[in-house]
Structure formats: C-alpha cells, structure tokens
Amino acid sequence: MSDNTLKPWKVLSRTxxxxxxxxxxxxxxxxxxxxxxxxxxxVTETRPWVxxxxxxxxxxxxxxxxxxxxxxxxxxxxxxxxxxxxDFSGLESAKRELNEETGYESSRWTWLGKISxxxxxxxxxxxxxxxxxxxxxxHQNTDPKEEIRVHVVSQDTFIQYIEQGKIHHALALAxxxxxxxxxxxxx
Numbered sequence: 001m002s003d004n005t006l007k008p009w010k011v012l013s014r015t016x017x018x019x020x021x022x023x024x025x026x027x028x029x030x031x032x033x034x035x036x037x038x039x040x041x042x043v044t045e046t047r048p049w050v051x052x053x054x055x056x057x058x059x060x061x062x063x064x065x066x067x068x069x070x071x072x073x074x075x076x077x078x079x080x081x082x083x084x085x086x087d088f089s090g091l092e093s094a095k096r097e098l099n100e101e102t103g104y105e106s107s108r109w110t111w112l113g114k115i116s117x118x119x120x121x122x123x124x125x126x127x128x129x130x131x132x133x134x135x136x137x138x139h140q141n142t143d144p145k146e147e148i149r150v151h152v153v154s155q156d157t158f159i160q161y162i163e164q165g166k167i168h169h170a171l172a173l174a175x176x177x178x179x180x181x182x183x184x185x186x187x
C-alpha cells in the first residue's frame with residue numbers, strides 16, 4: 001500500500017527582504033519533498049494573534065468598531081490583537097486586549113481553538129477565546145494609534161450583522177464558527 005500523503009517541502013535558504021514593526025517579509029528558496037518543484041516563496045512572519053468573542057452578563061455580544069487601513073473602511077469586529085512579547089500566554093493577551101479595547105473583564109474564559117491566520121503567506125497562528133460574564137470595569141486603554149468605539153448588541157443582532165456582511169473579518173467569523181460548535185456541543 002502506497003502512502004499518498006504530501007510531505008513538507010525543504011527550505012534551502014531563507015532571506016529577510018523587509019522588516020517593519022508589525023511583520024517581516026521573508027523569501028524562502030524551497031524544494032518539494034519529491035524534488036520535482038523548486039522555487040522562491042514569500043512569507044509574512046508576525047507574532048501570534050488572539051480573537052475574543054465576549055459576552056456580557058446578559059449574554060449580549062461586545063463588539064469593537066474601528067477604522068482598518070488595509071481596506072480603508074470602518075469595520076465592526078470582535079476584540080482582538082497581537083500577543084505581545086511580554087505576555088506569557090495567549091490567554092493573558094486575550095485578557096489584556098479585551099480590557100484595553102473595551103474596558104471589560106471576564107470571569108469565565110474558554111479556549112475555542114487555534115487557527116492559522118493565512119497559511120499560504122503567513123507563519124502565525126491565532127488563538128480563539130470565549131469570554132463570558134464580562135462586565136465593564138474601567139475605561140478603554142487603547143494604543144495611541146487606535147480609535148475604537150464599543151458596541152454591545154444582542155446575539156440576534158450580532159448574527160444579523162454577520163448575515164448582512166457588516167461583520168466580515170475572516171478571523172472574527174472563524175471565531176464565531178468555533179463558538180457555534182462549542183455551543184452545539186454544550187447542548
């Protein structure tokens with residue numbers, strides 16, 4: 001019986017072509033496991049991320065509204081961010097991001113899983129969390145270059161926002177998928 005499973009490609013060399021505070025662009029010279037394909041591929045290397053589906057004590061969804069430079073639009077999203085080098089874990093980052101972006105804290109955290117951000121061109125992973133029983137404990141403490149408004153909406157409104165395309169961030173939608181699976185398994 002033959003094994004038809006693809007094997008990882010071998011990286012022959014790696015060159016950092018561009019560096020900035022958020023990511024690095026790396027050119028990799030690679031060869032396929034069977035030796036038949038060889039070439040250059042570009043990868044964006046960045047730190048891990050976290051996404052948080054946050055529910056308040058009435059099970060309303062806590063959203064953030066912010067301008068996104070990539071698409072040059074204001075978006076509605078769930079709280080999210082980068083795992084800082086000073087953070088010890090994804091959970092610690094998630095707690096920090098929720099508090100910084102919204103002023104909320106949670107008494108109940110559930111890890112929903114880990115997803116690859118965009119495995120075709122990125123090297124990082126994103127941890128997904130459910131934060132329940134969130135309550136407002138202080139004002140936002142956003143980064144100097146962030147402008148974020150907080151919205152608390154019912155779960156029905158949240159789902160409508162997704163259906164209408166008002167919430168369209170792929171990682172946020174992946175978090176919602178994991179949350180729905182989690183909800184289904186609880187019932």
